Amino acid sequence: MSGCYEIKHSSGLKIILNLMSEHSYAYAVLGVRYGSSNNEFKKHDDDSFLSCPQGIAHFLEHKMFENEDGEDTFQKFARTGALANAYTGFDRTCYLFSCSKNFEESLKILLDYVTHPYFTNENVEKEKDIIVQEIKMCQDNPRWQGYFGVLNGLYSQIPIFNDTAGTEESIRKITKEDLYKCYDMFYKPDNMVLSISGHFTKKEVLKIVDNIFTKQDPSDIVNKTYEEPIEAVSKKKTKKMSVKIPLIHIGYKHLASNSLRDNYIKSVKHQLANELIVGSTSELFGYLYYKGVISNPIGYEVAFGPGYLMSVFGVETKHEEEVTKGLSDAIDKIKKQGISDDDFVAVKKSFYGRHIMEQDDPEIVAENYMEASLYDYNFDDLQDLVLNIDKTEIENLIKETYYDQSSCVSVINPNIETY
Amino acid sequence: MLRERLSNNIYFYSHKDDKFKNNILTVNFVLPLSIENASKYAIMPYLLTICNEDYGDIVKLNKRFGELYGANLLVDVKKMGNFQILSIGINFIDVKYALDNKNITLDCCHLLFSILKRPYLVEGMFEEKNIKIAKKILFDKIDNRFNNKMNYAIDKCREYMFSDDIQKISKYGYRKDIIKLNNHDIKEAYYEIFSRSRIQVVYIGSEEEEVKEACKSLFENYKALPFAKLKLSESNLKNEVCDIEETMDISQSKLVLGFKCQSEISPRISREFIVLNILFGAAPFSKLFINIREKMGLCYNCSSRYDKFSNTIMVSMGIDSINKEKAIKETLKQLEEIKLGNFTDEEFENAKLIVKNLLLKSRDDVFEINDKCLSQCLLGICKSARAEIKSVWLISKEDIVKVANTIKLDTVYFLKGGNND
Numbered sequence: 001m002s003g004c005y006e007i008k009h010s011s012g013l014k015i016i017l018n019l020m021s022e023h024s025y026a027y028a029v030l031g032v033r034y035g036s037s038n039n040e041f042k043k044h045d046d047d048s049f050l051s052c053p054q055g056i057a058h059f060l061e062h063k064m065f066e067n068e069d070g071e072d073t074f075q076k077f078a079r080t081g082a083l084a085n086a087y088t089g090f091d092r093t094c095y096l097f098s099c100s101k102n103f104e105e106s107l108k109i110l111l112d113y114v115t116h117p118y119f120t121n122e123n124v125e126k127e128k129d130i131i132v133q134e135i136k137m138c139q140d141n142p143r144w145q146g147y148f149g150v151l152n153g154l155y156s157q158i159p160i161f162n163d164t165a166g167t168e169e170s171i172r173k174i175t176k177e178d179l180y181k182c183y184d185m186f187y188k189p190d191n192m193v194l195s196i197s198g199h200f201t202k203k204e205v206l207k208i209v210d211n212i213f214t215k216q217d218p219s220d221i222v223n224k225t226y227e228e229p230i231e232a233v234s235k236k237k238t239k240k241m242s243v244k245i246p247l248i249h250i251g252y253k254h255l256a257s258n259s260l261r262d263n264y265i266k267s268v269k270h271q272l273a274n275e276l277i278v279g280s281t282s283e284l285f286g287y288l289y290y291k292g293v294i295s296n297p298i299g300y301e302v303a304f305g306p307g308y309l310m311s312v313f314g315v316e317t318k319h320e321e322e323v324t325k326g327l328s329d330a331i332d333k334i335k336k337q338g339i340s341d342d343d344f345v346a347v348k349k350s351f352y353g354r355h356i357m358e359q360d361d362p363e364i365v366a367e368n369y370m371e372a373s374l375y376d377y378n379f380d381d382l383q384d385l386v387l388n389i390d391k392t393e394i395e396n397l398i399k400e401t402y403y404d405q406s407s408c409v410s411v412i413n414p415n416i417e418t419y
Numbered sequence: 420m421l422r423e424r425l426s427n428n429i430y431f432y433s434h435k436d437d438k439f440k441n442n443i444l445t446v447n448f449v450l451p452l453s454i455e456n457a458s459k460y461a462i463m464p465y466l467l468t469i470c471n472e473d474y475g476d477i478v479k480l481n482k483r484f485g486e487l488y489g490a491n492l493l494v495d496v497k498k499m500g501n502f503q504i505l506s507i508g509i510n511f512i513d514v515k516y517a518l519d520n521k522n523i524t525l526d527c528c529h530l531l532f533s534i535l536k537r538p539y540l541v542e543g544m545f546e547e548k549n550i551k552i553a554k555k556i557l558f559d560k561i562d563n564r565f566n567n568k569m570n571y572a573i574d575k576c577r578e579y580m581f582s583d584d585i586q587k588i589s590k591y592g593y594r595k596d597i598i599k600l601n602n603h604d605i606k607e608a609y610y611e612i613f614s615r616s617r618i619q620v621v622y623i624g625s626e627e628e629e630v631k632e633a634c635k636s637l638f639e640n641y642k643a644l645p646f647a648k649l650k651l652s653e654s655n656l657k658n659e660v661c662d663i664e665e666t667m668d669i670s671q672s673k674l675v676l677g678f679k680c681q682s683e684i685s686p687r688i689s690r691e692f693i694v695l696n697i698l699f700g701a702a703p704f705s706k707l708f709i710n711i712r713e714k715m716g717l718c719y720n721c722s723s724r725y726d727k728f729s730n731t732i733m734v735s736m737g738i739d740s741i742n743k744e745k746a747i748k749e750t751l752k753q754l755e756e757i758k759l760g761n762f763t764d765e766e767f768e769n770a771k772l773i774v775k776n777l778l779l780k781s782r783d784d785v786f787e788i789n790d791k792c793l794s795q796c797l798l799g800i801c802k803s804a805r806a807e808i809k810s811v812w813l814i815s816k817e818d819i820v821k822v823a824n825t826i827k828l829d830t831v832y833f834l835k836g837g838n839n840d
Contacts, residue, residue, distance in 0.1 A: 074704045079772075083776065083777075130713075137671055137719055242668050283478075289477055292552070356516045360441050
């Protein structure tokens with residue numbers, strides 16, 4: 001049995017179920033609209049915003065795995081054979097598991113631990129040393145550092161330029177009381193989405209959700225909004241690390257909409273635009289490849305959230321200037337000459353193929369539906385959205401939102417002479 | 420699973436499953452790993468996928484993949500035990516999702532075959548321009564390993580573990596050898612990979628018969644030389660533990676402990692090690708995670724990996740330098756606990772449950788089925804996931820204790836960073 005269901009539970013929780021009964025396993029993810037950029041918030045009637053230490057959403061994610069009965073959540077999952085994990089982004093915190101057997105028990109564990117925080121001074125202090133090691137691990141990751149270099153060059157107001165995990169100094173300040181404050185504010189059913197794909201039944205999910213999620217007052221969250229200029233803060237960021245080939249990230253800050261749904265739709269259009277600019281069939285790729293500048297297509301990502309939208313291109317190369325100039329020239333050329341019909345049709349055809357292939361993976365399916373839902377978008381509409389995008393829409397998007405003054409280059413250079 | 424010999428040393432394996440919306444077809448050249456040939460063989464998959472007779476440059480070739488609904492070109496060089504494996508493949512949508520009436524499965528087969536059979540040659544030789552690009556791709560792959568410091572530390576530890584063994588050879592070969600490769604060497608390598616390999620073609624998708632027939636025509640005129648029986652090496656343990664410390668300008672030190680398992684290599688023993696590895700350090704409820712991370716707070720990531728081809732367990736973690744000795748001591752203590760049988764029935768059953776979960780999950784992914792097919796062929800076994808699960812349930816605590824006692828620490832590699840001394 002297959003099918004997709006979207007259900008608004010009486011508690012306010014949104015549930016999206018993709019039944020793929022021919023598969024052996026199921027993947028479930030519970031997403032909370034709360035991430036590292038939600039550091040200043042208040043209730044509607046409050047006079048001022050509460051400001052929290054950087055990295056608190058991620059810290060909270062770590063601490064949700066503690067339970068009052070003293071048993072770690074991973075131990076509970078071990079009994080069902082499920083593999084569990086969690087992650088924190090700029091705008092969301094997600095808790096997940098995958099399993100081939102004992103789905104009901106695993107789902108109960110997931111929903112139970114995320115709805116039952118248990119913080120003590122002792123368990124909060126203990127976590128700090130572990131998170132410091134996570135921060136240090138990221139400090140040694142050139143991709144992470146290069147990416148955050150771009151964010152720092154592009155944004156000055158919306159706090160997405162801070163490392164998701166915070167700094168050693170900021171997390172040392174976090175207390176049990178801070179965690180409860182954030183939990184009580186954001187972890188409300190109507191601020192969450194539960195997305196499940198794979199082998200399970202709708203009935204068993206609804207029974208468990210009914211037992212765990214009770215009707216609550218609607219969430220009352222006012223996130224601080226920021227006036228972010230469209231220009232980049234800085235044109236270039238550089239850093240030296242232990243790498244052999246320099247790592248280049250080039251970011252373009254686009255005009256973001258205030259509507260989450262509009263930002264989601266814009267992000268899809270930017271994906272198509274970026275594929276046309278730097279993808280494996282682009283003129284730019286062929287030019288840089290045969291010049292010996294790159295050996296793989298330039299990668300790209302469209303990152304977006306409340307009030308922000310950007311494209312970030314990334315590649316390893318010893319020829320920074322050729323890449324930055326090549327990218328800028330390729331954008332200018334499309335602005336002047338437009339996109340060929342053949343290229344546009346081919347990119348849409350590839351998009352269709354990738355979209356179909358992704359549907360084999362319950363993990364990707366559940367994550368895609370959850371992400372779309374967090375942005376008030378129905379993922380089922382994506383295929384039609386892309387099919388109906390007109391070439392001139394993408395040409396205009398490139399003309400209007402890829403400007404040098406809104407871009408920043410971040411370079412990770414080797415700190416040693418390698419050859 | 421269908422297994423059929425297409426020709427001398429050329430085998431076709433397929434797994435028919437209509438549930439998949441994506442299919443995969445890979446051609447894998449299995450070659451004995453050797454210092455002399457590693458570089459010239461490693462360059463071949465990258466050279467062949469730059470362009471060919473039908474698509475004269477990389478953009479034209481990529482556009483053809485785009486026309487086939489964004490089919491993905493798969494290029495990889497692997498090392499499994501004493502073998503170097505060159506893989507070229509294609510991943511594409513199942514025929515029932517194509518919007519036109521063309522047979523996308525056969526179109527993808529033909530594109531892959533044209534890459535393999537119709538290289539771009541000028542006067543019978545590979546073009547210098549393309550050789551230069553393929554060399555750059557290989558150099559970049561070698562250099563890229565350096566960027567992930569944990570993987571780099573694991574690679575270094577393995578180099579020291581296998582310093583006197585074939586397994587130390589890099590799957591991508593060596594910069595000094597790659598630089599020297601000329602177009603005569605490369606042309607020779609092109610013919611050798613067809614004549615000296617055991618070729619394993621793997622297909623997962625809905626059109627088994629059509630693909631098999633297409634593959635038959637691809638290889639009908641090939642006469643591969645007889646190939647020695649695949650044998651996995653058993654590496655000797657050093658007389659004393661090799662302790663290596665190197666420094667680098669990084670925030671966090673990386674500690675790797677390389678263990679050799681002194682037991683015979685067999686499918687049954689491998690399964691026992693897979694369960695043992697979950698108990699020891701491969702899951703967030705394993706002994707290493709609970710003790711070194713959760714109780715002692717020494718690290719964020721701490722895990723162990725078992726490699727059935729080299730019969731090794733690699734433990735890796737990121738720590739402050741000051742905690743090196745504590746971390747080593749605790750790792751050895753936790754291994755000793757397993758050797759003594761100090762784990763509960765529940766821990767043991769949970770570890771088996773995870774293995775069962777992973778085996779079932781692997782049936783849902785064409786890439787995992789492809790990899791599994793390849794590794795099973797190398798190990799000379801052919802077992803379904805269901806049969807493997809059954810074998811896992813038969814493993815006893817005593818079996819785990821027995822294999823645990825064959826594990827010996829061989830090398831400690833410490834990449835020292837930070838300023839905590």
